Amino acid sequence: MHLPIRTVTPESESAAIIGWVHEIRDLGGLMFFLIRDRTGIIQVTIPKKKVPAEVLDAARDVSRESVVRVRGRVKAIDKAPGGREIVPDGLEIISLAGSPLPLDVAEKVPAEMDTRIDSRFLDARKPRVRAIFCIRSAVTCAATEFLHSRGCINITTPKIVAAATEGGTELFPIAYFEKEAFMNQSPQLYKQMMMAAGFEKVFEIGPIFRAEEHNTIRHLNEATSLDVEVSFADHNDVMELLEDLIVYVYESVAGTCGDDLAELGISLSIPGKPFPRIRYEEAIEIANRTIEDKLSFGDDLTPAAERAIGSGIGQHYFIVDWPTDIRPYYAMPYPDRPELCKAFDMMHPRMELSSGAQRVHDHDLLVERIRAKGLAPEAFEFYLKAFRYGMPPHAGWGLGIERLVMTMLDLGNIREAVLFPRDRHRLTP
Numbered sequence: 045m046h047l048p049i050r051t052v053t054p055e056s057e058s059a060a061i062i063g064w065v066h067e068i069r070d071l072g073g074l075m076f077f078l079i080r081d082r083t084g085i086i087q088v089t090i091p092k093k094k095v096p097a098e099v100l101d102a103a104r105d106v107s108r109e110s111v112v113r114v115r116g117r118v119k120a121i122d123k124a125p126g127g128r129e130i131v132p133d134g135l136e137i138i139s140l141a142g143s144p145l146p147l148d149v150a151e152k153v154p155a156e157m158d159t160r161i162d163s164r165f166l167d168a169r170k171p172r173v174r175a176i177f178c179i180r181s182a183v184t185c186a187a188t189e190f191l192h193s194r195g196c197i198n199i200t201t202p203k204i205v206a207a208a209t210e211g212g213t214e215l216f217p218i219a220y221f222e223k224e225a226f227m228n229q230s231p232q233l234y235k236q237m238m239m240a241a242g243f244e245k246v247f248e249i250g251p252i253f254r255a256e257e258h259n260t261i262r263h264l265n266e267a268t269s270l271d272v273e274v275s276f277a278d279h280n281d282v283m284e285l286l287e288d289l290i291v292y293v294y295e296s297v298a299g300t301c302g303d304d305l306a307e308l309g310i311s312l313s314i315p316g317k318p319f320p321r322i323r324y325e326e327a328i329e330i331a332n333r334t335i336e337d338k339l340s341f342g343d344d345l346t347p348a349a350e351r352a353i354g355s356g357i358g359q360h361y362f363i364v365d366w367p368t369d370i371r372p373y374y375a376m377p378y379p380d381r382p383e384l385c386k387a388f389d390m391m392h393p394r395m396e397l398s399s400g401a402q403r404v405h406d407h408d409l410l411v412e413r414i415r416a417k418g419l420a421p422e423a424f425e426f427y428l429k430a431f432r433y434g435m436p437p438h439a440g441w442g443l444g445i446e447r448l449v450m451t452m453l454d455l456g457n458i459r460e461a462v463l464f465p466r467d468r469h470r471l472t473p
């Protein structure tokens with residue numbers, strides 16, 4: 045039986061480990077190997093004159109990033125990682141790696157993002173990269189835990205669909221037998237239909253597909269969204285739920301991912317509640333004080349405006365009360381001021397993380413709103429039907445998981461937070 049490398053201590057008398065050859069140094073009479081598994085790195089020291097011939101042969105034949113099994117005596121040694129080393133009685137090559145390697149896992153030679161993604165399996169062997177994905181796993185796990193504790197039901201909705209939810213231009217059409225279909229932009233219509241089903245509180249963590257042409261550091265063509273929908277709730281209720289979730293997730297990551305955060309050199313500060321609420325009209329006023337291209341009522345916020353507002357606030361915040369014209373048809377207009385709606389964005393100082401709203405739950409108003417957006421209600425018949433037989437008032441939001449991880453870990457590019465990114469130019473691996 046082999047041990048996880050982290051658990052090998054100077055007190056262990058002997059140990060067997062399996063891992064990848066991280067580094068090889070040959071100093072003549074002595075050879076040093078660093079062996080790595082997902083739990084850590086250990087030094088293997090080979091005094092050439094003292095080890096069995098088979099060990100020496102394998103040590104000479106092995107290449108970096110090969111998988112090896114090592115058996116031997118554990119010794120305390122100050123200078124080695126973890127203060128211990130193994131002097132092997134056995135060294136077996138399990139899988140020999142080809143050379144040269146497409147990229148340097150030990151990170152002595154830096155690689156461009158494209159080179160890294162082309163060989164993502166190698167890139168993800170880097171402790172730093174693995175740490176990001178361990179934290180991402182902890183993020184979705186904590187979010188799931190939190191939403192279950194609030195009584196939400198985890199649902200799964202179709203990703204092959206017949207209608208756009210967020211607007212017609214960002215759709216990926218696909219051939220679906222003799223019909224035209226699309227990759228789903230958002231679980232929006234389906235999570236709302238589950239309100240008509242009486243599920244009351246639902247969530248889903250799943251892929252969303254956006255045919256956005258632009259290639260940026262914060263857009264993907266396939267992203268992961270955490271979607272929530274709650275009945276008998278308004279926009280204020282679900283904003284509270286969202287800030288509670290963000291704080292819970294940060295606390296959980298800070299509490300359970302200490303080693304991974306240390307690997308990334310990050311000390312996580314927990315966002316304070318409540319997040320400030322800023323009205324859209326205030327937000328454009330703040331932005332206009334510093335940005336060059338001034339915004340007027342009805343303009344969407346530009347990245348420069350988001351940065352201008354975010355740098356002043358310096359923490360997570362909400363922008364509320366958006367112009368109805370620039371939000372989707374399903375956002376509920378204020379009855380006394382219908383040019384504004386009960387929609388919000390939740391922002392990190394660097395970028396938008398989530399959008400949401402109280403929804404239109406009245407069938408006739410919804411039809412009117414769909415028409416006002418220049419869309420045909422007939423295309424939404426399956427959705428509208430759910431509004432005719434008892435639809436409760438409801439509200440919800442969608443939160444981008446990659447952006448959450450990116451901002452939490454201060455990553456420069458959203459592609460750092462997804463294993464196999466899909467962008468304007470990339471369909472493999």
Ligand code: AMO
Binds near residue numbers: 229272399
């Ligand atoms: P929206 O389109 O704003 O809202 O998406 C919600 C959140 O999902 C993330 N996101 C993306 N992340 C990376 N690349 C993309 N191309 C991308 N598109 C979206 C963002 C964004 O804030 N149906 C509504 C949600 C709702 O009202 O419940 C919706 O999809 O973090």
